[in-house]
Amino acid sequence: MTAADRMAGFLARQSRQRVDFDALAGAADQGDSSLPCSPGRRQVLADAAQELVRRGLVLLPAGHNGWDYSVHPPLPRWVKRPPLTRAARTKPGPRAWVSQLSRLATVQLTPGDHVLLGPVNTLLRDRPDAEVIPLAERSYELYGDEKYLHGIERHRLVTRKILDVTAHLRARPAPAPLAMFELGPARWMLIVENSAAFTSLREVLGSWPDRDQVGWLGYGAGDQLIASLPTAVDSFRERDHPVDRILLYADLDIDGLECARLADARGRAAGLPALQPAVGLYRALLTRPLRAVPAVPPARLREAVSWLPPGMASDVFDLLAQGKVLRQEALPLPVLRACLDPEAPLLPQL
CATH class of the missing domain: 3.40.1360 (Dna Topoisomerase Vi A Subunit; Chain: A, domain 2)
Known part of the structure; x- marks a missing residue:
């Protein structure tokens, strides 16, 4: 995972549109113990900021005051996430949840929740005793994307114990071995x-x-x-x-x-x-x-x-x-x- 990837992950968890670049730099340091003390750290951070721009994830400051020129290369003092284009929302209709997911009827679900839960509901309806397999494999099977379920343990439905990775997704983590x-x-x-x-x-x-x-x-x-x-x-x-x-x-x-x-x-x-x-x-x-x-x-x-x-x-x-x-x-x-x-x-x- 690159510095830009770690920054992008940090941005995705933020609720504010404007984010201090020091916080992004701290996210870049996570997972790479050599970066904080590397003489090339500033260049890595500058390159990562430009990569976030190329991905359309941030806007850099336009004025001189928004940049730190004390050392080369200059770094932004903050970034802004571009405003989201709001699509017309269509409220998902009522859904019959399988008994294992019956608690979902008592929760207000977002359209994104329905995208997540639809394939899970089908899995439990058709194969309630499916073998528990690595999470990335289940993610690919249900969504065509091995990384779709990455970080699912932090989803609010999981932390509230309404959705269970093992019992409902029939999956288990498969971290890289020590x-x-x-x-x-x-x-x-x-x-x-x-x-x-x-x-x-x-x-x-x-x-x-x-x-x-x-x-x-x-x-x-x-x-x-x-x-x-x-x-x-x-x-x-x-x-x-x-x-x-x-x-x-x-x-x-x-x-x-x-x-x-x-x-x-x-x-x-x-x-x-x-x-x-x-x-x-x-x-x-x-x-x-x-x-x-x-x-x-x-x-x-x-x-x-x-x-x-x-x-x-x-x-x-x-x-x-x-x-x-x-x-x-x-x-x-x-x-x-x-x-x-x-x-x-x-x-x-x-």
Whole structure:
């Protein structure tokens, strides 16, 4: 998904016609942990803004005051969504819902709701016991578009428990699997957020002298971890190698911490152990050079750092409140290797 795609998704959820570009830029950062600190970020954002214009999703400011010229390339301070052309509405007529969808008769439905629900009603009428299949496959079958049902779990009918993905759509999520590597027989897994840190830890743990001390190593790939973590259940079962502890080593920034909290909740709901911070690695990371970023509101920070143990949480809160973060790349392979002592038990060091 490109920066423009993430911006477009953010725009689709907004009710106001005018949207601050800083909010769009924040949406572009989501899912790409390398973008916020990339020297080419501003050009990426400028290109994404032009792509949104080409898609007909936004209008850029016409006057000089609507642009930030402090650094090249200039960026808009805000964008406007073009006014919608209102088509004449025709109110859908009464519909006989199958018994599974009978609650819909008590809800005021929009024309878009009827477009969504019509094929579901037909499915439950003709095949009420249809096999539960991946959501994208059901989406293609019912609507001719594999992405039509993407994000359906956030639809108001689903959140109000009137429409159920499994019972009514006869579908289930099928997230990309967590990339996992079985390095040894120990009953733990360490998940690493960024590819560079993952590569370094794979080299260190792959050559650990006592193989019995080494377990699984996973690659979290930013906020994709939230959706992919539950798939680890199947890998543990297929390899007959369960775990008692799952550790996460991510960037010490607001995105990494919020991702950790959400992934922890999603993993526990799937029956996995709690997702714990790799405190030993974080202690080493906290000794490394800091990076400056825009500060985060304290209320949001307090909730995010609550995933960390209390002493470390207060230290990280202070750093992030000052607009400082620590990326995993600040702990390079030689330093990381020196931090881990092959003569001592491995897991406590992590």
